[in-house]
Amino acid sequence: MADRRVLTNLRGLCTPDPARAWAVDRIPDAALALEGGRVAWMGRAADLPAHWNDAPKVDGGGAWATPGFVDPHTHLLFGGNRSGEFNRRLAGVSYQQIAAEGGGIRETVRATRAATVEELVTTGEARLQAFRQRGVVHLECKTGYGLELEAESRMTAAYAELKRRGWSLDVTLLPAHDIAPEFHGDAEANLRAVSEDWLPELVRRHPGVARFCDIFVETGVYTQEQGRRMFAAGKALGLIPRVHADELTWTGGAELAAEVGAASADHLMFCSEAGMKAMAAADVTPVLLPATTLFLGMRDWAPARKMIEAGCRVALATDFNPGSCPCVDPLTVLRLGCLQLRMTFEEAFTAMTLHAARSLRRDDLGHLHPGAKAEVLLWDVEELLELVYWVGEPYRPRFLNA
Numbered sequence: 001m002a003d004r005r006v007l008t009n010l011r012g013l014c015t016p017d018p019a020r021a022w023a024v025d026r027i028p029d030a031a032l033a034l035e036g037g038r039v040a041w042m043g044r045a046a047d048l049p050a051h052w053n054d055a056p057k058v059d060g061g062g063a064w065a066t067p068g069f070v071d072p073h074t075h076l077l078f079g080g081n082r083s084g085e086f087n088r089r090l091a092g093v094s095y096q097q098i099a100a101e102g103g104g105i106r107e108t109v110r111a112t113r114a115a116t117v118e119e120l121v122t123t124g125e126a127r128l129q130a131f132r133q134r135g136v137v138h139l140e141c142k143t144g145y146g147l148e149l150e151a152e153s154r155m156t157a158a159y160a161e162l163k164r165r166g167w168s169l170d171v172t173l174l175p176a177h178d179i180a181p182e183f184h185g186d187a188e189a190n191l192r193a194v195s196e197d198w199l200p201e202l203v204r205r206h207p208g209v210a211r212f213c214d215i216f217v218e219t220g221v222y223t224q225e226q227g228r229r230m231f232a233a234g235k236a237l238g239l240i241p242r243v244h245a246d247e248l249t250w251t252g253g254a255e256l257a258a259e260v261g262a263a264s265a266d267h268l269m270f271c272s273e274a275g276m277k278a279m280a281a282a283d284v285t286p287v288l289l290p291a292t293t294l295f296l297g298m299r300d301w302a303p304a305r306k307m308i309e310a311g312c313r314v315a316l317a318t319d320f321n322p323g324s325c326p327c328v329d330p331l332t333v334l335r336l337g338c339l340q341l342r343m344t345f346e347e348a349f350t351a352m353t354l355h356a357a358r359s360l361r362r363d364d365l366g367h368l369h370p371g372a373k374a375e376v377l378l379w380d381v382e383e384l385l386e387l388v389y390w391v392g393e394p395y396r397p398r399f400l401n402a
Helices: 083-090 095-100 105-114 117-133 149-164 187-205 224-236 253-260 273-282 290-296 304-309 330-339 345-351 354-359
Strands: 004-016 024-028 030-035 038-044 057-067 069-074 136-142 169-176 210-217 240-245 264-267 285-288 376-379 398-400
Touching (some): 004 038, 004 345, 024 038, 057 398, 069 264, 069 354, 083 095, 105 149, 117 136, 117 149, 149 169, 149 187, 169 187, 187 210, 187 224, 210 224, 224 240, 224 253, 240 253, 253 264, 253 273, 290 330, 330 345, 345 354
Parallel strands (some): 004 057, 069 136, 136 169, 169 210, 210 240, 240 264, 264 285
Antiparallel strands (some): 004 024, 004 030, 030 038, 057 376, 376 398
């Protein structure tokens, strides 16, 4: 075939192994054979099979080759920003006071409801380009700042257009991100609207756009039982559950994720040990968001080590959003995974590649073993650990365009 290439002149290749839990292959003096936009072979350059000798060669420039990052939790589309609110919080004003004054998420909801599909697409594409420049090759993207049918529909339409333009996305419907202002704190009525009306209509209007549905199970928002009912409605529509779980308090979100067969439970700063064991047994991926903990100035970091010891395959994500984590930088998350969650470099890197893709049920992303998509990053460093060690260094990878 014409679309055959061999990536050579690599200092090394580093990739998680999908066949072995938490295993990372580090191959010095490596080569990577590509065919049809996928990995066909990987190994030492000296061991390249003879039938690849006549394939065109791509010079890796002495770099380290790795799979691209996968970000499995973002709120990519929203209107406006909340930088002014951020400065008020630095001055000592509480989030609760800002919310009581009509700010917080309600400010973003107002701006998002006022945005057109075209405006959402334009800002979303700029953000996707920022992620891409930093090595993120695939993202999960949520709705959730509309909190009513028409605004949620415009967000879903914008995601459909971004996918049509070639961006690699998984879309999650999150109309139960908070209680909408129109429901005056009546979570039960809001939940019925989401489950009985909004989700079915969004799927009808935008067939095939969304794969997942999500809900914020938290004190003062939605309960475990309400989440259970919403997921039943979502599953009836072909949507796979993901759960905002145990972020600010323990609410049994991890246990709920295990019960309903969710792809992931996300945040989990206050996850119980029973929840960890339940997620491991049910093959639910915990998605941890340490940059959110940092940005909010919280002291309770998600217990990554306990989760790993319980048998969970932990993933890491940015949680990019306007209120609690305006971060598009995967290296910040990688560094926090090592420095605050006490993960080894290999664990944190696996959590941002293989396990992140696993939480989206994508078998061909997050690694460079045969059959994977050829989403290859080239890092001009002597050792990959430098990506974490040089804390403020703004490394940018080069891309091998498959």
